[in-house]
Amino acid sequence: MALLIINANEVVTLASEKKEPRIKEEMAEINVLQDVAVLVAEGEIVEIAPLEQLKSDYAALVESAEVIDAKGQIVLPGFVDAHTHLVHGGTRENEFNMRLNGATYMEIMNAGGGIHYTTTKTREASFDELYDKTYVHLNTFLKHGITTVEAKSGYGLDWETEYKQLTVAKRLQETHAIDVVSTFMGAHAVPKEYKENSDKFVDIVIEEMLPKVAELGLAEFNDVFCEHGVFTPEQSRRILLAGKALGLTPKIHADEIEPYEGAELAAEVGAISAEHLLVASDEGIRRMAEAGTIAVLLPGTAFFLRAPFARGRLMVDSGVPVAISTDFNPGSSPTISLPFIQNLACLNMGMTMEEVITATTINAAYAINRGDEVGSLEAGKKADIVILNVPNYKQMQYFYGMNHTHTVIKGGQVVVKDGVLV
Ligand SMILES: N=CN[C@@H](CCC(=O)O)C(=O)O
Numbered sequence: 001m002a003l004l005i006i007n008a009n010e011v012v013t014l015a016s017e018k019k020e021p022r023i024k025e026e027m028a029e030i031n032v033l034q035d036v037a038v039l040v041a042e043g044e045i046v047e048i049a050p051l052e053q054l055k056s057d058y059a060a061l062v063e064s065a066e067v068i069d070a071k072g073q074i075v076l077p078g079f080v081d082a083h084t085h086l087v088h089g090g091t092r093e094n095e096f097n098m099r100l101n102g103a104t105y106m107e108i109m110n111a112g113g114g115i116h117y118t119t120t121k122t123r124e125a126s127f128d129e130l131y132d133k134t135y136v137h138l139n140t141f142l143k144h145g146i147t148t149v150e151a152k153s154g155y156g157l158d159w160e161t162e163y164k165q166l167t168v169a170k171r172l173q174e175t176h177a178i179d180v181v182s183t184f185m186g187a188h189a190v191p192k193e194y195k196e197n198s199d200k201f202v203d204i205v206i207e208e209m210l211p212k213v214a215e216l217g218l219a220e221f222n223d224v225f226c227e228h229g230v231f232t233p234e235q236s237r238r239i240l241l242a243g244k245a246l247g248l249t250p251k252i253h254a255d256e257i258e259p260y261e262g263a264e265l266a267a268e269v270g271a272i273s274a275e276h277l278l279v280a281s282d283e284g285i286r287r288m289a290e291a292g293t294i295a296v297l298l299p300g301t302a303f304f305l306r307a308p309f310a311r312g313r314l315m316v317d318s319g320v321p322v323a324i325s326t327d328f329n330p331g332s333s334p335t336i337s338l339p340f341i342q343n344l345a346c347l348n349m350g351m352t353m354e355e356v357i358t359a360t361t362i363n364a365a366y367a368i369n370r371g372d373e374v375g376s377l378e379a380g381k382k383a384d385i386v387i388l389n390v391p392n393y394k395q396m397q398y399f400y401g402m403n404h405t406h407t408v409i410k411g412g413q414v415v416v417k418d419g420v421l422v
Pocket residue numbers: 085114115118225253256301327329330331332333
């Protein structure tokens with residue numbers, strides 16, 4: 001079935017000659033069109049052009065198309081969330097209250113809570129329990145205009161549970177409208193069993209888990225939490241290079257809580273992205289720009305942990321391609337509201353409205369190797385489209401803390417209408 005979106009106030013296409021992540025002033029070039037319609041067929045974007053032109057160039061298709069009237073609204077590419085810890089058991093509201101009473105995130109984790117608590121809950125949950133819970137979360141992502149989501153494992157820290165998380169994500173990729181892109185993160189924490197011998201656990205990740213992930217095709221990326229008291233840069237390097245040799249593209253949780261030369265390591269190992277970067281060094285930022293490493297910034301985490309925000313402005317100005325994501329997880333960022341995360345990026349990382357749109361569409365798509373398929377509205381790309389109930393893109397940020405999503409089209413199918421799942 002063909003679709004025809006007419007009467008939109010603005011169509012923000014993000015189209016460009018450049019088939020790479022956008023940097024510097026390119027990040028502000030979002031390409032806002034007026035007086036155009038969007039024609040979709042067979043799951044793809046056919047053309048974006050004035051309605052009269054579409055009528056003459058594609059008469060039969062336009063004739064047969066279901067018409068979506070976007071009067072007073074704006075049209076954008078479906079948003080891409082490039083960093084989530086999607087599949088997990090339990091919730092951690094008690095730890096949030098502990099933090100409000102003065103405990104820090106790392107204190108809670110070192111005392112056996114934090115990631116360890118979620119690991120216990122994830123180990124205890126059955127495949128079906130995790131699947132059902134995550135399915136509901138994916139519905140919420142869709143209702144916030146997100147059409148592609150990355151999902152990290154890392155709450156198993158043993159093969160059985162990592163496998164369970166990855167296969168839940170795989171099954172959801174098959175059954176849920178959203179596209180789910182998997183990252184293996186066996187090295188998310190040193191499990192309690194290996195507290196005194198983290199190198200042994202690193203060996204297990206490298207020798208036992210990574211080869212199985214690669215062999216079974218359970219993930220495209222391999223991530224590690226490089227942080228003081230978690231995995232050292234040396235351990236992280238070993239894990240990332242071992243994955244790379246097996247065809248898993250490196251990603252890294254870098255410089256989140258204390259500086260640890262994580263950004264530098266990302267550039268060195270040819271990671272597709274370094275994520276968090278709250279306290280990344282000037283030198284690390286310079287090397288990421290040189291290597292073309294994408295910065296996946298997660299302002300919700302800084303907000304929720306009451307930590308300093310990543311230096312997004314400096315990164316953009318330095319030529320680092322910047323993406324922005326939710327980091328949805330039960331500990332440091334329990335939100336699915338990418339719209340609110342966009343607001344935070346504008347208000348606390350010095351990024352402009354236009355840069356933030358680029359960071360949550362095309363650059364986020366590139367951060368998970370989907371830049372050729374989604375992230376912009378261009379003929380031949382997948383018809384992942386969101387229609388927002390605002391008359392211009394600036395109001396997305398101005399009316400903050402709100403979800404403006406009205407219609408979501410995923411692969412040419414309307415999946416959300418009037419804010420409600422169809
Ligand atoms: N920093 C490590 N991992 C997550 C938090 C995980 C958790 O607290 O459960 C993050 O990206 O912030």
